[in-house]
Amino acid sequence: MPELPEVETVRTGAEPHLVGRRVTELEFARDDLRWPIPIDELRTLRGRTCTAVTRRSKYLLLHFGGRDRPVALVHLGMSGRFAIDVQNRRVPPPEWRKHEHWRLHLPGRLVRYTDPRRFGALGYATAATLATHPWLTALGQEPLEPEFDGAFLHRVSRRKKCSIKSLLMDGRLLVGVGNIYASESCWLASVRPRRAAKSLKIKECDALASAVQQVLRSAIAAGGTSFRDFAGVDEGAGYFARELNVYERDGEACRRCGVTVRRTVEVGRSTYWCAGCQV
């Protein structure tokens, strides 16, 4: 489900509900998702006040105050949802849904994490250990920061044998761009996803870097892309699906040149592109 815009949508949605509130209780329906859940460490969050909700790559980071300043790391995998109910204390909490795996109680708020495929994760760090947490080391450039530009793309793509689309999705180089936004960015920049990464000229890298940022920013503004699983903290859908130009539009006319959009499979992932205007 979630690429950078979806996680960012969850982050901005969660922030006003969580920051300034104190965790009163944590509940776990199981002790593992993709990896074991560090339940004992996470229980130390009880009584701590949330100080910030940030994002690194596709990880949501919940920061808390007090001794050691703990941090909960949340990954939504492919099908995770991070929903927040506004809770009246006189009303009993709702029944656990199918595939609901953990809950965070705060005064007036109930965070509910559901993830049918269980590719998501819940981890623990402290302000001091966050930078060396195994999930966060070796992560690449954030695409919406100024350091990401055509020169960056050009530099990291030299001597690469992979396609430009797989390079965009390689989290060791660049984070946050998944299968939807990789296809969309290539389309916007008029670059064929299958082009060898090293074949891109500096001008094409400039166009592609701009395209990545434009696509991600528009998707964030639209609240993300909802096809199947994605929903914001209020369980509402994102509206970027209607702005997609190629993703899941195979067989339909390209909005730029009218040629039929194609779907091919690269490295096991569906890729959507237009042979008419992507060179």
Next chain:
DNA sequence: CAACCCACCTGACTGC
């Protein structure tokens, strides 16, 4: 090292 392939898991959908 880079590139590729697979696994992890469930649900939705398609075609027979």
Next chain:
DNA sequence: TGCAGTCAGGTGGGTT
């Protein structure tokens, strides 16, 4: 109606 096959937004580990 049922069943088999396919596919899905991510990512780490193993193999070439």
